Each structure stands twice: as structure tokens, then as C-alpha cells.
Amino acid sequence: MHIFFSVGEPSGDHHAAHLIKELTRRRPGLRVSGFGGSAMEEAGCHLLFPLTSMAVMGIMAVLPLIWKFYKLVKQAEEYFARHKPDVVVLVDFPGFNWWIARKAKAAGIPVIYYMPPQLWAWGSWRISRVRKYVDLVLSGLTFETDWYAERGIPVMYVGHPFFDEVAEHQLDDSFCREWSSNETRTVAILPGSRKQEVRRCWPLLLNIVQQLHVKFPEVNFLVANYKDVQRQFCVAEYEKLQQPLPISFFVGKTPEIIEIADCSVMVSGSVSLEMLARRTPFVAIYRSSWLTYFIGCIVIVCKYWSLPNLIANRKIMPEIFSVGNPKPAIDSVVYEMSKWLGDPASLSMASAELGALREQIHCTGATRRTADVILGYLEKPAEKLAA
Numbered sequence: 001m002h003i004f005f006s007v008g009e010p011s012g013d014h015h016a017a018h019l020i021k022e023l024t025r026r027r028p029g030l031r032v033s034g035f036g037g038s039a040m041e042e043a044g045c046h047l048l049f050p051l052t053s054m055a056v057m058g059i060m061a062v063l064p065l066i067w068k069f070y071k072l073v074k075q076a077e078e079y080f081a082r083h084k085p086d087v088v089v090l091v092d093f094p095g096f097n098w099w100i101a102r103k104a105k106a107a108g109i110p111v112i113y114y115m116p117p118q119l120w121a122w123g124s125w126r127i128s129r130v131r132k133y134v135d136l137v138l139s140g141l142t143f144e145t146d147w148y149a150e151r152g153i154p155v156m157y158v159g160h161p162f163f164d165e166v167a168e169h170q171l172d173d174s175f176c177r178e179w180s181s182n183e184t185r186t187v188a189i190l191p192g193s194r195k196q197e198v199r200r201c202w203p204l205l206l207n208i209v210q211q212l213h214v215k216f217p218e219v220n221f222l223v224a225n226y227k228d229v230q231r232q233f234c235v236a237e238y239e240k241l242q243q244p245l246p247i248s249f250f251v252g253k254t255p256e257i258i259e260i261a262d263c264s265v266m267v268s269g270s271v272s273l274e275m276l277a278r279r280t281p282f283v284a285i286y287r288s289s290w291l292t293y294f295i296g297c298i299v300i301v302c303k304y305w306s307l308p309n310l311i312a313n314r315k316i317m318p319e320i321f322s323v324g325n326p327k328p329a330i331d332s333v334v335y336e337m338s339k340w341l342g343d344p345a346s347l348s349m350a351s352a353e354l355g356a357l358r359e360q361i362h363c364t365g366a367t368r369r370t371a372d373v374i375l376g377y378l379e380k381p382a383e384k385l386a387a
Helices: 010-026 038-042 059-083 094-106 124-133 142-150 161-168 173-179 195-215 228-239 254-260 272-277 290-299 307-312 327-341 344-361 366-379 382-386
Strands: 002-007 031-035 046-049 087-091 111-114 136-139 155-157 186-190 220-225 247-251 263-267 282-288 319-323
Touching (some): 002 010, 002 059, 010 038, 010 111, 010 366, 031 059, 046 059, 059 094, 087 094, 094 111, 136 142, 136 366, 161 272, 161 366, 195 220, 220 228, 220 254, 263 272, 263 327, 272 307, 272 344, 319 327
Parallel strands (some): 002 087, 087 111, 111 136, 136 155, 220 247, 282 319
């Protein structure tokens, strides 16, 4: 039995790694290969290429990589012909994974999309690609499941793995005790997981910290970096200020920082689900080039960017979009954060609103259910499983 994964996002790397561990635990002889990241490789996946190292956003960032993406698609096509995996499992990253799905279907290999793209929020016209190239969608959200089902797509609800990972992650109690205090407040700063977005957004985040420090000198700022190289970049930029700030940088402590923070400023991304799971209010910021912005306005109709707002279909957490001059976005974030830091009751209401939404969608066991479906799909006729 052989499963091929194609995963392009750092968060998807972790979700797929948990799934691979569950699958190989149940089927010790299972063969797993594909594109992904280091977490998948550690879980036992034979990595053909570290695709998560190419996680980028925006047309200007994608263009220089098109030839590399093309060669990876050709590599997958040749691999499918030579090794004929029993199933291809895609995780998000639709721009690239549509092509992997196309090649898999051409080779007669069934395709399962785990954590599918949020077509219900943007790009609904792409549903034809799902219908053509995907045999089964495994959805993490109940309303998303309904959305796909209403459009005739074979879909099963499995729950979102973020809730599993939050429940299973044992927090570092000593870290939490050291960095949480009843006498001071804590703001989490999350610059993102991609190199591109960290470099684009960190100068804005650093300016926001400077302004908030002037208004709230008692607040501590904890920066949750995804990789050490990103931490080094953030520290180097901070040191250029030659201005002491109550700011500390960490790698591998994102859950702890989110847990102990009173509120957060974060680069918009899937980590917003962990904010939701831990009921930590956040202001999401997203910075784009003008070209990406104009293309987005033309091809994407999307009211919200962060997942909690998309799920609620209303703005329960502030979102700030930045293009061109960063000052308006910086001022907006400082304004929103000041409302919370200056009014504990307002902050409590924001946390309670996240908590109420969490109760509507919180469901553990996603990884286990996903493994059930994938193994069942391999062992039973697809028609019965999708019926």
C-alpha cells in the first residue's frame, strides 16, 4: 500500500505529519512518499522534494518559481508512471496541487483532497477543477462540507486537525510560568511562517510594537518565530533601532505564547485557528504588493481573510490589509490593539466571542477520522465510501 502526499504549506506539513504517523501506526508496512516538509519526513515520508520551502504568496513571488514548479509537476508525473501510488493525498496549496491532481488522474490514481482550499470564500469558480480531478474531499468544517455537498462534490466531514494538535500539545509549563505575570500584560507577535511574509510584514510589526510601547509601557511583547533563521532576521532588524523595547524572540513556543498572551498581532494565516482554539483575541494584518492587490480584486471576491471571520461570516476579529504606504495599516492596528489594552472589559468580550465560535466548531479526532477514511478508501470500492 502506497500513499503519495503533496503538501506546500508549513501548517499543512504538520497536519500531514500527524496523519502519516497515524496511518503508519495502523499499517506498519505502509509506504509514504511525496512533496512536503521536514515534519512529514520525520514522520516517515520519503520526501521527493521539500515543497514547503517554496511556500509563497502573491504573483510576484510565484513568477520566479514557475519553472521550478513545472519541473516538480513533471517529476510527479514520472513518479506516478513508475511507482503507481494507490492514492494521492493533497493538502491545501491549490495553485500547485491542481496540477498534481491532474497528473494523478491522468495516471489513473484516485485523488483525495484533505484540508481543501477555501473555495467558499474565494475562487468558487474553481469548483469545476475539484469536480474533474478530485475523487473525495475531506473537510475540516461543517459548513464547508455542506458547501461542497451542495455542489455535487463527494465530501466527508472529518474535523480540523488544529484542534487535535492543540489538545495533544503539552504546553511548556515552566515557560508559561516564566513569561506570564499578573502584574504585566503580554502581547503575542506572530510574523508568519513564510520567509517572504516575515520580511514584508516584520517592519510594520516592529513599528506597531514601538507605538504600543509608548502608550502601554507595562506590556511585554513575545515574538513567536517559525524558524530560527526568521528569528535572526527579526532580531537583527530590531537591533537596528537601537531602542530598548520589552520584546523577546522565540522559536518553537508558538502555542505557549498564544496561550499566555492577552491578545495578539498576527500575520494573517492558518495560525488564526489556534488563536480561536485558545480564545486569544487578535488583530490580523496582511501586506501585499500593488500587483497582487489588483489581481486579487479582479479574481477573488473575499470579505474576510482570517479563518475565524470566514467561519463566522462576519468580522469578529479586526483585519487590516496593507498595500503601498504602510502607515495607515500601522495606525489601524495600533488603534485596534489600544482598544483592548486600554479596556479590559472590551478584551474580555473579544475573548468570549472567540470562545463562543470555538464551541460551535470545536471537534477533536480529525486525524483519526481522516486515517479511517483514507484506509477505507484503499480497502473498499470508492463508490461505496462516497455514497
